[in-house]
Amino acid sequence: AQKVTQAQTEISVVEKEDVTLDCVYETRDTTYYLFWYKQPPSGELVFLIRRNSFDEQNEISGRYSWNFQKSTSSFNFTITASQVVDSAVYFCAPYGGSSNTGKLIFGQGTTLQVKP
Amino acid sequence: DAGVIQSPRHEVTEMGQEVTLRCKPISGHNSLFWYRQTMMRGLELLIYFNNNVPIDDSGMPEDRFSAKMPNASFSTLKIQPSEPRDSAVYFCASRKQGNLGEQYFGPGTRLTVT
Numbered sequence: 090a091q092k093v094t095q096a097q098t099e100i101s102v103v104e105k106e107d108v109t110l111d112c113v114y115e116t117r118d119t120t121y122y123l124f125w126y127k128q129p130p131s132g133e134l135v136f137l138i139r140r141n142s143f144d145e146q147n148e149i150s151g152r153y154s155w156n157f158q159k160s161t162s163s164f165n166f167t168i169t170a171s172q173v174v175d176s177a178v179y180f181c182a183p184y185g186g187s188s189n190t191g192k193l194i195f196g197q198g199t200t201l202q203v204k205p
Numbered sequence: 206d207a208g209v210i211q212s213p214r215h216e217v218t219e220m221g222q223e224v225t226l227r228c229k230p231i232s233g234h235n236s237l238f239w240y241r242q243t244m245m246r247g248l249e250l251l252i253y254f255n256n257n258v259p260i261d262d263s264g265m266p267e268d269r270f271s272a273k274m275p276n277a278s279f280s281t282l283k284i285q286p287s288e289p290r291d292s293a294v295y296f297c298a299s300r301k302q303g304n305l306g307e308q309y310f311g312p313g314t315r316l317t318v319t
Contacts, residue, residue, distance in 0.1 A: 124306045132294065134248075134310040180248065184306035192238070192261065193306045195248040 091116045091183035093196035101202045110166040110199045112181030122184040123164045129177040171203045209311035217317045223285040230299030240296040287318045
């Protein structure tokens with residue numbers, strides 16, 4: 090079964106600082122998928138990224154980047170030059186099960202507050 | 206394109222009353238998920254459907270909770286009778302076949318049971 094740990098409950102930074110959100114997962118599967126979701130104050134969860142376990146290339150999307158380290162079972166998320174609009178709860182979520190019948194395993198999330 | 210639609214957005218009811226939450230998934234999506242979010246327990250998966258068939262309802266807290274998906278464009282989550290501890294935000298999400306964990310969430314229904 091999959092399990093995820095987001096050790097940082099809350100992080101507070103000042104605008105323009107870089108911030109990294111940690112995610113450590115556990116899985117017995119040899120092939121698996123990892124996801125990040127964002128939940129802004131409005132409440133609706135938004136999909137950010139999906140990562141396959143067989144692709145360890147890091148990914149960058151604008152100010153967002155993800156560092157996947159299979160050897161340490163980590164999938165960390167970095168926001169560069171943070172902005173107030175980045176304030177949200179961020180969830181790391183491994184995906185368990187088959188492609189059509191599996192489900193996301195959400196962690197407790199990390200609340201990020203970006204102050205102006 | 207319209208996203209996942211949930212109704213009502215807010216519901217306040219008295220203990221013992223029946224509550225029905227509604228969800229319309231994104232057209233063309235074949236999987237539908239019901240989640241509950243509270244401060245204490247975080248985000249919990251209650252039940253999910255694949256092609257209108259319930260696949261996993263192990264997260265449904267007790268018999269007071271039931272969910273149906275009569276067709277590809279509509280699902281309900283019913284609580285009968287409701288209790289104060291059911292107060293939470295209930296999210297519905299849908300997914301297109303083959304997209305694994307890429308789910309699209311609705312805005313949620315904030316339920317308060319007094």
